[in-house]
Every structure is written in C-alpha cells, then in structure tokens.
Amino acid sequence: MAKPIKVNVEKCIGCKSCSLVCSLTKTGSIRPKAAGVVVHIDQFKKEEKPILCRQCKKPKCVEVCPTGSLTQTEDGVVILDKSKCTGCWACVDACPFGAMHRDPIDKAAVKCDLCYGSSDGPRCVSICPVQALTLPGEA
Amino acid sequence: MFTSQGKLAIVNLSSGEVQFTYTPQKLVDKYLGGRGLNMYYLHKLLKPGVDPLSPDNVLIFGAGMLTGTLAPNSGRINITAKSPESGILGDANIGGFFGAEMRLAGFDRLIILGKASSPVYLYLEDGTLEIRPADQYWGYNVNDTQKRLRHDLGEDIQTACIGRSGEKMVRMACVMTGLKNAAGRGGMGAVMGSKNLKAVVVRGNQGLQVHDAAGLYKTRQELQQYLLKSKVCQTLGKVGTPLLYENSNNLGAMRTNNSQHNSFAESLNAGEVEKFAEKMLSCYNCVVHCRHRNKLGGEGPDYSTLALLGANCGIADTAQVIELNNLVNDLGLDSSSTGTVIPWAIELYERGIIGDKLTGQPLEFGNFELVKSLILDIAERRGLGNLLAESSQAARFFGEESKDYLIAVKGLPQSDPHDVRYIKSFALGIATSSRGADHLRSRPTLDILGLPAEVTKKIYGSPISTDVTTYEDKEKMVYYHENMYVITDCLGICKFICHSFNSPNLLNDEHFATLVKETTGLKFTPAELKEIAKRIIDLERIINMREGVTRADDTLPKRYFDDEMPDGKTRGHKIDRQEFAKMLSLYYQLRNWDQDGKPSTVRTAELEELAAVELAETAGVSVKELAAIELEGMASAKLKKRNDGKLETAEGGVA
Structure with missing residues (x-):
C-alpha cells in the first residue's frame, strides 16, 4: 500500500519550495497556498510545518466527497479528479490532519497524490533543499 | 505584457485616490523591475530638493521581475524613496515572504504619494487594494504590529511594517517583515511614518503564471543542485553570515570602537553565535537558509548587526549582542546605522567634543546597559536618543569637528563592519x-x-x-x-x-x-x-x-x-x-x-526620453490626469484600457 511522504519538521527551513513546485504541477501556476503540500509558517510561534496527505487507509475525504471526485487507487493513493470537484469543501472539513487544501481560484480541492502517475516521483521531495520531505524508507 | 507581470498601483494617501496600471513593456525592457524600475519612477516622480519627510516624497515598493517565482532565492523586493537619512536616493532591499506574497496577490509595484490624515495601512488581495485605518496598530513595535494584524486578518497574510521608531520618523528606521527581515538602509521606515503609513499587508491567492513551466522546473533543479554543492552556500546555511566576522577579524579589519581599533573578541565568532541558534531558516524559496532563529526570542544576528552592535560598540558578550539584535529588529531600527552612530557619539564624548550637558550621562565603550538604553531612546526620540535619531545629521548638534569621526559616506553610515582601509x-x-x-x-x-x-x-x-x-x-x-x-x-x-x-x-x-x-x-x-x-x-x-x-x-x-x-x-x-x-x-x-x-x-x-513615457500609458491616463482625478472612495469603477485591449475596473476585474 502507498505510504505518505515523510515530513521532518525539525529539518524544514520554511522555504515553501515544495509548495511552489507542487502548485505549478497541480494548477499550472505558482500558488503555494493551492498546493498538495502547504507549509504553515508562523515565525512568531516558531513553526515551519509542511502539511500534506497521509494517504489514510480509510480516507474520510473519500467517504464524504459528494461528487466522487476523490477516490482511492488499488495501491492506496487517494487521488482527486479536479474536473468533478465542485469546491464544497466537505473533504477539507473532514480531513483530521488539515491536509486537504483549498484552491480558491479554481474552486476545487488540492491534495498530495504522491505525483501519481509520474515516473519521477514526488516533485516536492526532489526539490526540498534540506531533505525535510522524504520518501518512505529514506532517511 | 510579460507572463507573470502584475499591476502597478499608484496610491495617493492625501486624496485616497488609487489607480491601477501596468508598466509599459518598453520600460521593462530598459529597467527590468525591482530596483531598476523603482529608480525610473523615483526619477520621474520625485521633485528635486523636497523634504524627504514631507508628503512630497515618493515611496515605492517594487518587486523584482522574478520575485515570487520558482527561480531560486527569489523572495526579494526593493523599497525606494528619497532618503531622510542621507538626503539622496534611498533604496533598501528586503527578503522574507512579503515581496513574493505581493506578487502572488497580483502586484509588481506600489507607488505611494502624499500623506494620510491619520494612520492607515494598505491591504492588497488578489488585484485589489484598500486604504484602511491603522489607529489600532499605531504605537506598537514590529512584532506586536504583525501579531495583531495576523490575529485580526488571518495567518495567511504577509506584512511590511514600521515600529515606533518609524512612526517617530527616526531617520534610520527600517521597514520590517517577520522578526528580522529588514529593508534597513536609508530610513524607508521613517518615510512610511511621515506618510502615516503603518503597514502594507498582502494576501495572494491568485498566484503567478509562468511562460515555460517544464523548462523552469528543470532549470531550477539544475541550479539548486549546483548551488547546494557550493561551499559558500553550505557554510551560510550552517552558520549564516557571522562566518564573515571571523574572516574580517582575523584579517584585522573589524570596525571596533568606532574604527579606533580594527580587531575584537573571538566571542562573536560564528561558532559562538551558533550556540544560540535553535534552527536555521530561509526566506521565500531560498536554498541557502542563512537566518538563525535564536534562543533569545528573535532571529539573527547577521554579520553586520553582530559586529556593529558588538565590536563597534565594544560589547563582547555574545548573548548581550544577540539581545541588542532582537531589540533593534523589534523597534524597527537599522542596525548598521544604529551600530555606527552610537559608537560615534561615545568617541565624541571620550574626546570631549560633546559633553554631559548634551549627553545627559557619561558615555563609554563596552557598556551593554548604556547601549541598550540609547537604542531605546533613539526609537522613542528621548534625550540624546532624539539627537542620534537624526543619524549622520546629528552632526549639526555635535559640531563641525564631530564629522571627522563619523564613519559614513554621503550621509549614510557604513553598513559593512569591515574596515576598508586595507582592502x-x-x-x-x-x-x-x-x-x-x-x-x-x-x-x-x-x-x-x-x-x-x-x-x-x-x-x-x-x-x-x-x-x-x-x-x-x-x-x-x-x-x-x-x-x-x-x-x-x-x-x-x-x-x-x-x-x-x-x-x-x-x-x-x-x-x-x-x-x-x-x-x-x-x-x-x-x-x-x-x-x-x-x-x-x-x-x-x-x-x-x-x-x-x-x-x-x-x-x-x-x-x-x-x-x-x-x-x-x-x-x-x-x-x-x-x-x-x-x-x-x-x-x-x-x-x-x-x-x-x-x-x-x-x-x-x-x-530623458524614457522619462517622457507616460506613467499610465497603458491606461491612457497621464500622471497629471491621474492626480487630477477625484475618485469617489476606494470602490471606483473607472474603466481603463489594458495592453490586451480589455477594459479593467479599479478593483482589478475585467469588464
């Protein structure tokens, strides 16, 4: 079964490069708030926290999605068919980890699907300059 | 227009008028963006000889052509005006996340004219701009201002603001974003204060289009791999700019006690500063991450702050210097100028050029409590601090001879702690x-x-x-x-x-x-x-x-x-x-x-020929006409013609 990208919050420097490249991949433009991985940064609370989908075995988001835009593949990756998404945000409310993100421009959800279907693997992992995001099994 | 180009907003704080346009391509070709276009507009709009703290000064926030994009380390923006510190051009470059967010909100540049009748802040979101009251934020320093704005507006904003020093038009007041990032040089914060402009707040959802996403991603990856192999980048990422302290100090080129000496304590070496670092942080889309989160509640210090508030003031205790760093950042004071004019005053006192009558107290190098109190007094314009708040212009109180001991050029105190007599x-x-x-x-x-x-x-x-x-x-x-x-x-x-x-x-x-x-x-x-x-x-x-x-x-x-x-x-x-x-x-x-x-x-x-290009050429409105237009509130629905021939409303929508 698919395993989520591992996040090492201690290593994260808060550069948002992961969000940039993800949004470019998912939306065709640079919109770090509308990415599968969104980095929550609060310098005043000392937080740099990439938030992305954990690929739950029993995903609540899939359960609540009224349009069938969210599905789980056989190998356990939760994927989103943006064309079916109406932006009702039921998945955003249902996700216990805050890992479903809103794209307010396209009025659709955005989530990490491990760059499903790409032979290169997740771009956020490739671009992270400090290996704060790694694939399962990597350090 | 080029892909990713954002709006130019012209804000007149005196009249409340806001106009939107785009910089014509022929000017982009000649000046790119950021500092270049800022200089173009400053040259065009600033009347020579005006008082920099008067409503006549022109304040420009100009993002770079690549700011906010996937280009590595592309988070920077220039803030430009006539400098109240030097009286010549003032131009300060700032990192953090503000500049990128401004572009993600659809703006490349703000030109701010006039003066608001009471404190205001600008709020920018996805092509719209509002002038909002800021009375509830006035009187707060940098950290509290940002915390309050985040509390009131949500955490997905970025803010460039001034502290109390900017409000009081201290001539070396910065514009700050986050805990440490400063548009430090030349008193741009004082210019904001003079315009009753407490902050610019941005929220960007609309994002940036790019011309060749696949090519850009590939280039970014290649450049990142190249940069990460660089020893300079690796070392900056580990210990930040304090690495330069050791280099300069070992060379014997460390400005110490107002450049009366040129070497100082090893207690300010990068290895000592590192002991106070919780973590290294980056600005927007940065692969270097040179900014410390320190254990004393702030971020930094960088090399300039470390050495000028340390060696140049004669303070060797690492923790004390970091405390001073955190203090100037929260007050919104330029550490370079502050760390030059305080030691200047101390030397003047020691030489008898200024006395107790002027200073109100004895001045000496190496006195942490004295330096700390002077910094607070500068920000609040109290006593001697009120004179030092004039930066290099304090020479008019200290006498002609005082200029011989001021480490400044063209009225701007030297930023780098390096004593340049050797190199x-x-x-x-x-x-x-x-x-x-x-x-x-x-x-x-x-x-x-x-x-x-x-x-x-x-x-x-x-x-x-x-x-x-x-x-x-x-x-x-x-x-x-x-x-x-x-x-x-x-x-x-x-x-x-x-x-x-x-x-x-x-x-x-x-x-x-x-x-x-x-x-x-x-x-x-x-x-x-x-x-x-x-x-x-x-x-x-x-x-x-x-x-x-x-x-x-x-x-x-x-x-x-x-x-x-x-x-x-x-x-x-x-x-x-x-x-x-x-x-x-x-x-x-x-x-x-x-x-x-x-x-x-x-x-x-x-x-001169380029200066004749109409400011709002794409909108078909000249600068003079812009100034003459009386807008009814902020929600004016004037239509303007864009480059693409579409008509645009003042709110940024397309009619």
Missing part, C-alpha cells in the same frame, strides 16, 4: 555606492581569494591584481560587482547565490537570462543585462546629482584617509588620497562619466 577595492565600493556607504551595492572582495589570472580574466575581462592593498585594477572590480548586483536587485534574487558575492562561481547573467526567459517569455542576452545595469547606475547617479551630489561626495570617512589602522596584520594601512582620486577617475572612465562624475550626454538624453 582598497572595498574602499572604492563604499565611496561610489549610490545610496551611501554600503556593501550591498558592490562588496568587491574577490581579490582577497588570490584567484589565478585566468579566473579573474574570465570574471573581469582582464586579469586583476590580487594584492588587496594596491590601488591597481580596483575600479574594474567595483564596476563589475556594481553591475552584477543591480541585476540581482532588479530580479528580486538574493545576492548570496549571485556570482561574485564571496565566490567566483554561483549564478551569473547567463543563468539569470535563462530564468527570465522561462518565467516571463522575455529574452535578454547577458550583454543586454549588463547594459541595463549600466543604465540604472547612470540613472541613480543623475538622481543623486539632482540632489547635489558631486565628485567630492564620492569619498571616504576622514579617518580612513588620515589614521593608520592600529592593530594586527593590517597595522599601518590607510587610504592614500591621491591614489584614491586616481582610482576614482579610472572608475568614472569605465562608467563613461566625466571627471566630475557626470554621465554622458548620450545617456542623459536617453534617460
């Missing part, structure tokens, strides 16, 4: 810097690396002397480094990944041309970028000449000419006036300036 290229660099004594206009120090002739030939066009103490070839270095840094400032890229900043490698104009093409679709050759850089430096010169700058102002603090360095390996070195004058003349020749430092008539004519 002659560095000396020329702070003398010619268009904003006054500053290292981030050139920092030409590659000669100290002793690079082989073939390497320096590749960089500078001909081999240069690697003897840092001679006056030979130094003009070539300053010329080259100045041109390079103009381009990074125009693109919104951090100098730490830039070719020739502490390294003969890293990103150069060829890399930048590729990034520009893939992001915007615009094509520039490296030679064209160099020509743009030269044009912008000429324009800056003309702006400064309008304010009275002459060759006589391209000089150095008197001490650098007259006093020999007293300590260590650099002992005995100083700047020879005649050799300096020769070096300056050669620099003028390279710039094609006459021996008075005046740009050529051909260039002047070109710049």
Whole structure:
C-alpha cells in the first residue's frame, strides 16, 4: 500500500519550495497556498510545518466527497479528479490532519497524490533543499 | 505584457485616490523591475530638493521581475524613496515572504504619494487594494504590529511594517517583515511614518503564471543542485553570515570602537553565535537558509548587526549582542546605522567634543546597559536618543569637528563592519555606492581569494591584481560587482547565490537570462543585462546629482584617509588620497562619466526620453490626469484600457 511522504519538521527551513513546485504541477501556476503540500509558517510561534496527505487507509475525504471526485487507487493513493470537484469543501472539513487544501481560484480541492502517475516521483521531495520531505524508507 | 507581470498601483494617501496600471513593456525592457524600475519612477516622480519627510516624497515598493517565482532565492523586493537619512536616493532591499506574497496577490509595484490624515495601512488581495485605518496598530513595535494584524486578518497574510521608531520618523528606521527581515538602509521606515503609513499587508491567492513551466522546473533543479554543492552556500546555511566576522577579524579589519581599533573578541565568532541558534531558516524559496532563529526570542544576528552592535560598540558578550539584535529588529531600527552612530557619539564624548550637558550621562565603550538604553531612546526620540535619531545629521548638534569621526559616506553610515582601509577595492565600493556607504551595492572582495589570472580574466575581462592593498585594477572590480548586483536587485534574487558575492562561481547573467526567459517569455542576452545595469547606475547617479551630489561626495570617512589602522596584520594601512582620486577617475572612465562624475550626454538624453513615457500609458491616463482625478472612495469603477485591449475596473476585474 502507498505510504505518505515523510515530513521532518525539525529539518524544514520554511522555504515553501515544495509548495511552489507542487502548485505549478497541480494548477499550472505558482500558488503555494493551492498546493498538495502547504507549509504553515508562523515565525512568531516558531513553526515551519509542511502539511500534506497521509494517504489514510480509510480516507474520510473519500467517504464524504459528494461528487466522487476523490477516490482511492488499488495501491492506496487517494487521488482527486479536479474536473468533478465542485469546491464544497466537505473533504477539507473532514480531513483530521488539515491536509486537504483549498484552491480558491479554481474552486476545487488540492491534495498530495504522491505525483501519481509520474515516473519521477514526488516533485516536492526532489526539490526540498534540506531533505525535510522524504520518501518512505529514506532517511 | 510579460507572463507573470502584475499591476502597478499608484496610491495617493492625501486624496485616497488609487489607480491601477501596468508598466509599459518598453520600460521593462530598459529597467527590468525591482530596483531598476523603482529608480525610473523615483526619477520621474520625485521633485528635486523636497523634504524627504514631507508628503512630497515618493515611496515605492517594487518587486523584482522574478520575485515570487520558482527561480531560486527569489523572495526579494526593493523599497525606494528619497532618503531622510542621507538626503539622496534611498533604496533598501528586503527578503522574507512579503515581496513574493505581493506578487502572488497580483502586484509588481506600489507607488505611494502624499500623506494620510491619520494612520492607515494598505491591504492588497488578489488585484485589489484598500486604504484602511491603522489607529489600532499605531504605537506598537514590529512584532506586536504583525501579531495583531495576523490575529485580526488571518495567518495567511504577509506584512511590511514600521515600529515606533518609524512612526517617530527616526531617520534610520527600517521597514520590517517577520522578526528580522529588514529593508534597513536609508530610513524607508521613517518615510512610511511621515506618510502615516503603518503597514502594507498582502494576501495572494491568485498566484503567478509562468511562460515555460517544464523548462523552469528543470532549470531550477539544475541550479539548486549546483548551488547546494557550493561551499559558500553550505557554510551560510550552517552558520549564516557571522562566518564573515571571523574572516574580517582575523584579517584585522573589524570596525571596533568606532574604527579606533580594527580587531575584537573571538566571542562573536560564528561558532559562538551558533550556540544560540535553535534552527536555521530561509526566506521565500531560498536554498541557502542563512537566518538563525535564536534562543533569545528573535532571529539573527547577521554579520553586520553582530559586529556593529558588538565590536563597534565594544560589547563582547555574545548573548548581550544577540539581545541588542532582537531589540533593534523589534523597534524597527537599522542596525548598521544604529551600530555606527552610537559608537560615534561615545568617541565624541571620550574626546570631549560633546559633553554631559548634551549627553545627559557619561558615555563609554563596552557598556551593554548604556547601549541598550540609547537604542531605546533613539526609537522613542528621548534625550540624546532624539539627537542620534537624526543619524549622520546629528552632526549639526555635535559640531563641525564631530564629522571627522563619523564613519559614513554621503550621509549614510557604513553598513559593512569591515574596515576598508586595507582592502582598497572595498574602499572604492563604499565611496561610489549610490545610496551611501554600503556593501550591498558592490562588496568587491574577490581579490582577497588570490584567484589565478585566468579566473579573474574570465570574471573581469582582464586579469586583476590580487594584492588587496594596491590601488591597481580596483575600479574594474567595483564596476563589475556594481553591475552584477543591480541585476540581482532588479530580479528580486538574493545576492548570496549571485556570482561574485564571496565566490567566483554561483549564478551569473547567463543563468539569470535563462530564468527570465522561462518565467516571463522575455529574452535578454547577458550583454543586454549588463547594459541595463549600466543604465540604472547612470540613472541613480543623475538622481543623486539632482540632489547635489558631486565628485567630492564620492569619498571616504576622514579617518580612513588620515589614521593608520592600529592593530594586527593590517597595522599601518590607510587610504592614500591621491591614489584614491586616481582610482576614482579610472572608475568614472569605465562608467563613461566625466571627471566630475557626470554621465554622458548620450545617456542623459536617453534617460530623458524614457522619462517622457507616460506613467499610465497603458491606461491612457497621464500622471497629471491621474492626480487630477477625484475618485469617489476606494470602490471606483473607472474603466481603463489594458495592453490586451480589455477594459479593467479599479478593483482589478475585467469588464
């Protein structure tokens, strides 16, 4: 079964490069708030926290999605068919980890699907300059 | 228009009028963005001789052409106005996340005119701009202002604001974002304060389009791998800029006790500072991450702050210096100027040039509590602090003789803690810097690396002397480094990944041309970028000449000419006036300036022709017409014609 990208919050420097490249991949433009991985940064609370989908075995988001835009593949990756998404945000409310993100421009959800279907693997992992995001099994 | 181009908003705080337009392509071709276009608009809109703290000053927030994009380290923006500290052009570059968010909200540039009748802040979101009351934020320092705005507006905003020092128009007040990032130089925070502008708040959801997403991603990956292999980038990422403290101090070139000495304690070495670091942080899309989160509740210190509030004030205790760093950041004070004028006053006191009657207390080096109280007094304009809040202009209270001990050029206190009497290229660099004594206009120090002739030939066009103490070839270095840094400032890229900043490698104009093409679709050759850089430096010169700058102002603090360095390996070195004058003349020749430092008539004519381009040409509204238009509130629905022929409402929608 698919395993989520591992996040090492201690290593994260808060550069948002992961969000940039993800949004470019998912939306065709640079919109770090509308990415599968969104980095929550609060310098005043000392937080740099990439938030992305954990690929739950029993995903609540899939359960609540009224349009069938969210599905789980056989190998356990939760994927989103943006064309079916109406932006009702039921998945955003249902996700216990805050890992479903809103794209307010396209009025659709955005989530990490491990760059499903790409032979290169997740771009956020490739671009992270400090290996704060790694694939399962990597350090 | 180029792909990713955002709006230019012209905000008149006196009338409440806001207009939107786009910078015409012919100006983008000549000035790129960031610092370049800021200078264009400053030159065009600023009337010479105006009081920088009056409503007549023109304040410009201008993002770089690549700011906010996937180009590495592309989080920077320039804030520009006439400087209340120096009286010439003021221009400060700032990292963090603000500039990128401004572009993600659809804005490339804000031109802020006039003065609000009561405190306001600007709120920008996805192509819209509002002038909002800021009474509830006035009176707070930098951290509390940002926390309150986040509380009230949500955590997905970015803010550039002033602290109390800016409100009180302290002439070295910064514009700040986050806990540490500062548009530090030249008193841009004082200009905001003079306009009753507490903050600019941005929220960007609409994002940026790019011309060639696949190409840009590939280039980014390649450049990142290249940069991460660089030892300079690796070391900056581990210990930040304090690494330079050790270099300068070991060399014997550390400004100490107002440059009366040139070496100081090892307790401020990077390894000692590192003990206070919780984590290293980055700005937007940065691969270097040179900013410390310190254990004392702030971020930093960087090298300049560390050394100027440390060595230059005679304070060796690492924790105390970090506490002072956190304090100036929260107050919104430029650490470079603060860390220059306080030691200046202390020396003046010790020499008897100023006395207890003026200072109200004895002044001495190495007294942490004294320096801390003076910093607080400067921010609040109390007692001696009220005089020091005038920065270099405090000389009018301290007397003519006091100027002999002020480490400033063109009225701007020197930023880099490096005592430039030893490295002659560095000396020329702070003398010619268009904003006054500053290292981030050139920092030409590659000669100290002793690079082989073939390497320096590749960089500078001909081999240069690697003897840092001679006056030979130094003009070539300053010329080259100045041109390079103009381009990074125009693109919104951090100098730490830039070719020739502490390294003969890293990103150069060829890399930048590729990034520009893939992001915007615009094509520039490296030679064209160099020509743009030269044009912008000429324009800056003309702006400064309008304010009275002459060759006589391209000089150095008197001490650098007259006093020999007293300590260590650099002992005995100083700047020879005649050799300096020769070096300056050669620099003028390279710039094609006459021996008075005046740009050529051909260039002047070109710049005048460009200045005649209508500010709102794409909107079909001239500047004069803009000023004359009375808008009814902020929700004016005036339609303007865009480049693409569509009509746009003032709210940014397309009709």
